[in-house]
Amino acid sequence: MPLEARTARLTILIDPRKKAVFERLCAEEDATPSQVVRRLIRAYIEERQGRPWRPEGEPASARERGKSR
16 A cells, blocks of 8 residues: 555644634635645645655656756
């Protein structure tokens, strides 16, 4: 099973009004709140690490391997 297919639960507390607006905006773009949160988390990780997200243990693409040489 690919590492990206595994799931873990993340429970957060959020103001009910923000939650309602967030869910409405997600619905407007035909995305689930989970999809949007995963996208936000991935962008945050990539921003902080300064490189595209790649789960540990996944082989680097040929382009990424060339960068480290």
